[in-house]
Every structure is written in C-alpha cells, then in structure tokens.
Amino acid sequence: MTAQIELKNIDKHYGAFHALKKVSLSIEKGSFVALVGPSGCGKSTLLRSIAGLETITSGDLHIAGKEMTGVPPRHRDIAMVFQSYALYPHMTVEENLTYSLRLHGVGKAEAKAKAAEVAATTGLSALLSRYPRQLSGGQRQRVAMGRAIIRNPKAFLFDEPLSNLDAALRVQMRKEIRALHDRLGATSVYVTHDQIEAMTMADWVVVMRDGVIEQQGRPLDLYDQPVNRFVAGFIGSPAMNFVDGVISEDGRGVVVGAGDRIPLARQAEPNRKVVAGVRPENLRVAEGAASFHFEVGNVESTGSATYLTSKDGALQLVQTERLGFSVGDRVGLDIDPALVHLFDPQTGARI
Amino acid sequence: MGVIMETGPAVGGLMRRFLASLRDGVGFDILLVGAAMVFLIAMAGLPLIYNVLMSFQQVDMFTLGSLIRPWAGFQNYIDVVREPAFWLVAKNTFIFVFFSMGGQFVIGFALALFFAQNFPGASTIRGLFLVSWVMPGLVVGAIWSWILAGDFGVLNTILKGLGIIQSNVFWKSDPAFSIWAVVIANIWLGLAFNMLLLSVGLAAIPRDLYEAAELDGANALQRFWTITLPMMRSTIGAVLSLGLIGTLQQFDLFPAITEGGPANTSTVAQYWSWQMSFQLYDFAKGATISVMMLVLVLIASIIYVRSTRHEVRG
Numbered sequence: 164m165t166a167q168i169e170l171k172n173i174d175k176h177y178g179a180f181h182a183l184k185k186v187s188l189s190i191e192k193g194s195f196v197a198l199v200g201p202s203g204c205g206k207s208t209l210l211r212s213i214a215g216l217e218t219i220t221s222g223d224l225h226i227a228g229k230e231m232t233g234v235p236p237r238h239r240d241i242a243m244v245f246q247s248y249a250l251y252p253h254m255t256v257e258e259n260l261t262y263s264l265r266l267h268g269v270g271k272a273e274a275k276a277k278a279a280e281v282a283a284t285t286g287l288s289a290l291l292s293r294y295p296r297q298l299s300g301g302q303r304q305r306v307a308m309g310r311a312i313i314r315n316p317k318a319f320l321f322d323e324p325l326s327n328l329d330a331a332l333r334v335q336m337r338k339e340i341r342a343l344h345d346r347l348g349a350t351s352v353y354v355t356h357d358q359i360e361a362m363t364m365a366d367w368v369v370v371m372r373d374g375v376i377e378q379q380g381r382p383l384d385l386y387d388q389p390v391n392r393f394v395a396g397f398i399g400s401p402a403m404n405f406v407d408g409v410i411s412e413d414g415r416g417v418v419v420g421a422g423d424r425i426p427l428a429r430q431a432e433p434n435r436k437v438v439a440g441v442r443p444e445n446l447r448v449a450e451g452a453a454s455f456h457f458e459v460g461n462v463e464s465t466g467s468a469t470y471l472t473s474k475d476g477a478l479q480l481v482q483t484e485r486l487g488f489s490v491g492d493r494v495g496l497d498i499d500p501a502l503v504h505l506f507d508p509q510t511g512a513r514i
Numbered sequence: 515m516g517v518i519m520e521t522g523p524a525v526g527g528l529m530r531r532f533l534a535s536l537r538d539g540v541g542f543d544i545l546l547v548g549a550a551m552v553f554l555i556a557m558a559g560l561p562l563i564y565n566v567l568m569s570f571q572q573v574d575m576f577t578l579g580s581l582i583r584p585w586a587g588f589q590n591y592i593d594v595v596r597e598p599a600f601w602l603v604a605k606n607t608f609i610f611v612f613f614s615m616g617g618q619f620v621i622g623f624a625l626a627l628f629f630a631q632n633f634p635g636a637s638t639i640r641g642l643f644l645v646s647w648v649m650p651g652l653v654v655g656a657i658w659s660w661i662l663a664g665d666f667g668v669l670n671t672i673l674k675g676l677g678i679i680q681s682n683v684f685w686k687s688d689p690a691f692s693i694w695a696v697v698i699a700n701i702w703l704g705l706a707f708n709m710l711l712l713s714v715g716l717a718a719i720p721r722d723l724y725e726a727a728e729l730d731g732a733n734a735l736q737r738f739w740t741i742t743l744p745m746m747r748s749t750i751g752a753v754l755s756l757g758l759i760g761t762l763q764q765f766d767l768f769p770a771i772t773e774g775g776p777a778n779t780s781t782v783a784q785y786w787s788w789q790m791s792f793q794l795y796d797f798a799k800g801a802t803i804s805v806m807m808l809v810l811v812l813i814a815s816i817i818y819v820r821s822t823r824h825e826v827r828g
C-alpha cells in the first residue's frame with residue numbers, strides 16, 4: 164500500500180490565527196478517510212489545503228508521490244464535493260457533468276457518452292436536461308457526486324456533503340457514497356462533524372481539535388481505546404459519561420461517592436484523582452448487589468431502547484430492554500470492569 | 515327622512531369597509547399603485563403622447579399653442595431624413611452611443627474585476643470613483659473642455675511629453691476629433707456607474723463556483739468565459755440597456771465642450787433635436803427626431819426584457 168496523499172507537518176495561518184498546527188497524515192491509496200471534529204477545528208481548512216484552494220504556510224504535501232507546493236488546484240487532479248454542492252446554475256445537469264471534460268478538450272460525443280454512463284451510476288439519467296434549480300436537494304447531491312467521478316481523479320474530497328439532506332436520505336447516501344468508493348477503487352477524504360457518519364463510512368478516522376490531530380485510527384480502535392477525554396467524548400453516541408473520583412486504597416476501583424465505586428480490571432495508583440469514563444451502553448442495571456447508584460432524573464424510551472439520565476445530568480444509561488423506572492427511583496448499576504476508561508483530570512490523557 | 519335614516523348605516527358600512535380595506539386589504543396596494551400611475555401618466559405619459567402627436571402635425575408659430583393642428587402624416591419624418599445634416603448626425607450618434615457604451619462597459623468591467631480582487635483598500639478606492647458620478651454633466655463638460663483645449667490643454671501636454679504627438683491636436687475644433695472629445699468625456703462620466711453595477715453583479719456570484727471550476731481544470735480565462743460572463747448575463751443586460759438610455763440622454767457635455775460643432779461634426783440626435791426645437795423653433799422636427807430616438811430605446815428595452823426573462827440565477 165502506498166500513500167496517495169501524504170501530509171507532513173502542515174501549518175496554516177490565517178494572519179495571526181493558527182488554523183492547522185503541525186498536521187501529519189498519510190492517506191493510503193484506496194482508503195476512505197474521515198476527518199471529524201467540532202465546528203471550527205480546521206477540517207475544511209485541511210481539506211481545502213489538500214485541494215490547493217488554501218495555500219499552506221509550511222510543511223510538505225505530496226499527492227501520488229508528487230510535491231504539491233505551488234501546484235494550482237487545476238493541476239492537482241483532485242475532485243471535491245462541496246457542502247453547498249457548487250453546481251453551475253447556468254448549466255444543465257449534463258453540462259455540469261461534462262464541464263471538466265470539455266475543458267480538457269474531450270470530444271462532444273465522448274463527453275456525452277461518459278455523462279450518460281455516470282448518470283446511470285448516480286441515478287440521474289432522467290434528469291440530464293434539467294437545470295440545478297429544478298432538482299431536489301438529494302438530486303443536486305448526486306450531480307455533485309457525478310461531476311466528481313466523471314473525471315476519475317486521484318482523490319475525492321468531500322466537505323460535509325450530506326449536511327443539507329434529511330435524516331433518511333443521509334443514511335441512504337452514506338451507503339451509496341461508500342459503495343461508489345469501493346466500486347471505483349477511489350481514494351476519499353471525507354469531512355464531517357457527525358461521528359456516526361465517520362464511524363460507519365470510513366476505514367480510518369482522524370479526530371481533530373483546534374487545528375491539531377488528536378487521534379487517528381480504525382473506527383473501532385478509536386471507540387475502544389480513545390487516547391484522551393476529548394476523543395472519548397467525541398466518538399460514540401450517546402456520549403461517554405465522565406465521573407470524577409479517586410482511586411480506592413486497594414487500587415481496584417474508583418470511589419465516586421459514599422459507598423459507590425466503579426470497579427477496575429487492573430491495578431491503578433491508589434488515592435489518585437481521576438476521571439472515570441463509562442459508555443452509556445456499557446452500564447447495566449444491577450441484578451444483585453450494585454457497585455454504584457444513581458437517581459433517575461429523566462426517562463426516555465424510543466421503543467427499541469430506554470435512556471435513563473441521572474438527576475444531576477452527569478450520567479446517562481442506555482438499555483435495549485424496556486425498563487420500568489420512573490423519575491426519582493434510585494437505581495443500582497454495574498459495569499464490566501474492562502470497559503471502564505480512566506483519564507487524568509488535568510491533561511485529559513488516558514491513564 | 516325615513517329614507518335617509520335607512521341609507522345612513524348602509525353608507526357608513528360601505529365607508530368602513532372601504533377604510534378597512536385601505537388599512538389591511540388590497541385597497542392599500544391599489545392606492546399606492548394608483549398614486550404612482552397618476553404621477554407617471556401626468557409627468558411622463560402625457561408629454562410623451564403629445565410629443566408623438568406633434569411629430570405627425572404641422573407646427574408653426576401660429577399653431578404652437580393649440581393641441582389640434584393640421585395633420586402632416588409622415589411629412590415631418592421625410593423632412594428630417596432629407597435634412598442635409600441627417601446622415602452626419604446619424605453617424606455621430608452611432609459613434610457616440612457605440613463607443614461611449616463600449617468604453618464605459620469595457621473599462622468599467624475591467625475596473626470591477628480589478629476591485630473584486632480584495633486587496634487592501636479595494637472598497638475605499640472603488641468608493642472614490644463615485645465622485646465622477648455625483649458631478650453635474652456641465653461641470654464635467656467644463657473640466658474636460660479645459661483638459662482637451664487645443665492650445666493650453668493638459669492632454670496635449672501629456673501626449674507631447676510622451677512623444678505620441680508632435681504638434682497640438684485641436685480636439686474640440688478639428689472636425690476629425692470633435693465627436694471623440696465628447697466620447698472621451700462621456701466615458702469618464704459613465705464609468706463609475708458601469709463599474710458599480712458590474713461590481714454588484716460580480717459580488718453576487720458564489721465563490722465556491724470558481725473553486726469548483728478551478729478544481730475542474732479551468733484557468734482564469736476559462737473561468738471568466740464559462741462562469742463569470744454567463745452568471746453576469748442579466749447584470750450586463752441591465753448595464754447595457756441603462757447605458758444606452760443614459761448615452762442617448764447625455765446632453766450637458768455637448769454645450770459645454772463642442773456645441774455640436776464644428777459644422778455639426780459633433781452633433782448627435784438629442785442635441786440636434788434640442789437645436790431644432792429651441793434654437794430654430796422647428797418644433798415638429800425636434801419632436802420627430804426625439805420620437806425616432808424613442809423607437810430605438812424601445813427596441814433595446816424589448817431585447818433586454820426578453821433576455822432577462824429566462825433568469826438562471828438561484
């Protein structure tokens with residue numbers, strides 16, 4: 164496997180603002196990489212830097228082995244799908260699709276044939292003579308996709324391409340984009356702030372915060388082994404619970420309140436202050452003796468799952484069976500000690 | 515008495531309903547439209563019709579005050595075309611309109627593109643261009659009259675300094691140059707307006723279209739041809755239509771710079787029409803010339819309206 168896109172120590176400044184800080188990332192040929200992070204963390208900036216729409220302040224960027232500094236976007240052979248789709252409003256769907264081919268001097272008949280082929284794979288065949296304003300949001304999205312794939316570029320860049328669609332369509336397009344990626348054997352970089360999208364679509368997830376890559380890895384590795392509290396809280400839905408506590412005298416539990424302790428699978432440094440991280444879906448309602456308790460503040464049921472939130476809002480619990488609790492009940496909880504994460508209260512780093 | 519008692523409430527009810535519709539119904543819309551219509555008809559419609567009417571009548575000093583005059587048919591039009599100056603004026607008008615509009619548009623577009631580059635101070639400097647727009651035509655004419663003056667004009671001094679010309683060019687009094695003197699002044703006068711409208715049109719094109727085009731492989735020239743120009747279509751149509759009307763209306767520069775001379779070599783239709791009516795008191799011919807111009811503007815407007823009918827934006 165060779166790296167199709169290679170970033171080394173990329174820095175980007177907007178005036179005094181440091182938007183990307185020493186970002187290094189290697190994107191394998193044929194992989195689907197998701198960039199996730201909260202709003203303003205620099206995902207779009209990184210993507211646009213790869214495309215050449217932003218100039219990087221320092222660092223190395225290689226695409227398919229070639230140094231890209233000073234290479235204008237049109238010579239990078241990269242396709243981008245914008246959040247706004249950026250369809251050419253004065254061109255029909257067919258003209259939108261064939262725009263890049265026409266610029267590169269491809270003959271009329273050949274371009275037309277290629278457009279028909281791409282339209283067939285993206286489900287646009289019946290819409291070729293329409294203008295973008297005559298399309299629904301989902302159809303526009305497909306045109307944007309079609310415009311990208313018709314060129315057979317070295318890499319696809321997606322900047323939150325599904326955020327303007329409704330929930331059902333988003334789930335469907337998620338699958339379609341991933342299927343298309345596999346069929347074309349493409350290399351894709353996909354920006355989203357929706358971690359579910361990242362987890363379900365990508366082979367490799369990159370979590371960013373404030374211009375820094377916090378962690379990168381396979382989706383389930385990020386879920387199982389978050390390197391810090393930020394990644395732990397960002398990956399997984401509903402978000403991980405964080406409970407302040409102190410390691411017990413024997414080092415085998417976290418004391419979180421009078422008589423309450425979260426068990427640990429390994430020995431930890433006694434009396435150390437920690438933040439215990441437990442995922443809502445890993446908490447169980449205790450059958451017998453509970454290791455810790457909470458008071459129910461809110462009960463929500465979706466039919467397939469029940470969500471319990473503690474009175475102080477600090478803990479949330481998800482169970483797939485229907486629980487007959489009501490507000491004010493005191494519930495005993497239990498957890499598999501292997502699924503408890505510990506973080507340093509100051510640095511947030513995993514312990 | 516009884517009758518009045520009965521109709522009273524009915525009339526009051528009608529009145530109330532009328533007032534209510536004025537307050538929150540279509541009545542208010544009709545009132546606003548009506549006011550504008552009355553104003554338009556009184557101030558523009560009636561004089562226009564009177565002007566057209568006059569172009570088909572025999573007008574002389576004795577019938578000047580009356581509305582109904584002897585019918586002349588197309589005789590005024592035939593007379594105007596037979597005037598010795600007609601073809602010279604037509605040619606001058608064409609030169610004036612075509613090159614004024616062309617110059618204003620091309621330079622205005624170039625400036626609009628230049629100031630769209632977002633360098634520091636771009637919008638401030640662009641704002642300064644408005645100065646030329648707020649200046650009265652007569653003042654602009656007087657300034658250009660000095661600049662273009664044959665013996666002491668600054669333009670001649672500059673051109674001589676650059677070695678482009680050897681001896682003074684008498685811009686205003688040389689028959690070969692007189693119309694161009696007014697064209698130059700008019701280009702300067704209309705530049706800011708063109709640039710401003712085109713700047714607004716440019717600003718309305720989403721940035722990401724250019725980025726998409728750039729990634730699709732378009733160079734700067736291709737982006738201009740395939741994105742900027744088509745997206746600016748309606749703006750360009752508006753600028754050219756308004757430019758045509760503005761140029762055909764341009765009057766102040768002529769008395770200030772050349773007074774149509776020498777020997778009508780810089781007389782254009784609108785100035786000729788004014789000369790006919792108010793210097794030679796041949797009101798029929800003056801009206802006829804203005805009706806001819808009106809037809810030209812009307813044709814241009816129809817072309818413009820048709821071209822914007824299938825708007826693509828949005």
Ligand SMILES: Nc1ncnc2c1ncn2[C@@H]1O[C@H](COP(=O)(O)OP(=O)(O)OP(=O)(O)O)[C@@H](O)[C@H]1O
Binds near residue numbers: 200202205356
């Ligand atoms: N042209 C610019 N000038 C100055 N600062 C900018 C510019 N573009 C982006 N920034 C800043 O850089 C940071 C990263 O922006 P970016 O658009 O990459 O965020 P993002 O991660 O894509 O966020 P979102 O999820 O909201 O799209 C933000 O704090 C933003 O304010």
Ligand SMILES: [Mg+2]
Binds near residue numbers: 207
């Ligand atoms: Mg973004």
